[in-house]
Amino acid sequence: MSKGDSLILVEETRPMAQSQKSVKKREAILRAAIEIINAKGFAAATMTDIAAAIHLRDAALYYYFPNKQALAFAGHQRSLERFEAILAVVEAGGGQGLCKLRRFLSALLDDAVTNGPQLYFGDSSYLDETQRQAIEEWTARLSKRLERFLEEGMADGTITACEPSLVVQLLVGMLIWLTKWTPTTPGLTNERLLEAIETTALQGLAKA
């Protein structure tokens, strides 16, 4: 069953010709699924909705994903990969705790504008037990790395004393909520948003 179990025999006459367009379609489906699931929730997001977003019929999606759950799972993975990539860049950039936190927020905002809202941290109760657990553990690891920014900041004197785990959740809440209401607010630039976030959150975390 597993792909690539053909030895070195013939077969594979012209196997990897699709890989150009097919991969792109898969990407488009994934992107649409993430956006619609984020907007309406898993249950309300119908396969027909997702397919229609890229001018397909629902049945066509099953050529790329075995079922709706798998599609959603892939969407969660994709979003967390993106999140983790941003996190890695910020970590590699060095600097003090507050600086890292600020850079992270800025980068995540930019990403949201460029690639649309994602499935960070949201509900995943509709997945398989194993899938759900995988997503939740992954999410927990990412949270921990965010908390480290706060701990570093508390150590280097750039961030006020606080409970990192709680504060990270509060920040996450702001970010998640952003993806739900900003689409309905037209004249809103990223700069103003970032400034509001810094005013609301960072000036509170930054020590005098």
Add this chain to the structure above:
Amino acid sequence: MSKGDSLILVEETRPMAQSQKSVKKREAILRAAIEIINAKGFAAATMTDIAAAIHLRDAALYYYFPNKQALAFAGHQRSLERFEAILAVVEAGGGQGLCKLRRFLSALLDDAVTNGPQLYFGDSSYLDETQRQAIEEWTARLSKRLERFLEEGMADGTITACEPSLVVQLLVGMLIWLTKWTPTTPGLTNERLLEAIETTALQGLAKA
């Protein structure tokens, strides 16, 4: 059809005997509906789920509410009423802008612990167009009153310069998110939460 269209005729032999238990059951249903809809979303929250939460069958709910939408609508109204009541108390209490904001956050947290998570600000796209509009307008009015706290604070010197509408949304995001993840965090007191919120948000809004 409308209740109370009987003139002054007989009828109504023993009409208002139910009002004791019936009202309580209605309350229980509403409470369960709010909690489950908040947790899983409208579409995923099944009538059977809601009914089971108070040891009933789905069909029994239709004795109290005409349909699922109406139940959800009543839930939204109930939550907004509660929100507005808290807001009114804080407004009546007077004080400077920052003080009002702090008291409001504290009161809302207490309420959430006492009466469970609510349907503030969340998605309402599943309602009738008229219902949805009513909820959204109501929500907008409440937001405006929160923004006023910020404006007052900016005027009386207790709050940093900011865009009130954006900052309110960020605060709302924190609060909404709270209702989704705090239920899964056992050893968490209200004091610690409030302290985290004050550290994260208010110390940033408070001028030096």
Add this chain to the structure above:
DNA sequence: TTGATATTCTAGCGCAAGTTAGAATTTTCC
């Protein structure tokens, strides 16, 4: 107890949405 009313249940209808099968169409390479 008894009848009337209030409340809940059982059973089933209808529809929407996930899914599948196979035909139809497009794409790709000789």
Add this chain to the structure above:
DNA sequence: GGAAAATTCTAACTTGCGCTAGAATATCAA
């Protein structure tokens, strides 16, 4: 051009859930 593979479509099956009808039970006044 033509055959094989890849992609998408049409049509239908299945299930779950909102909802209804009517029977069954609980509550209560006299």
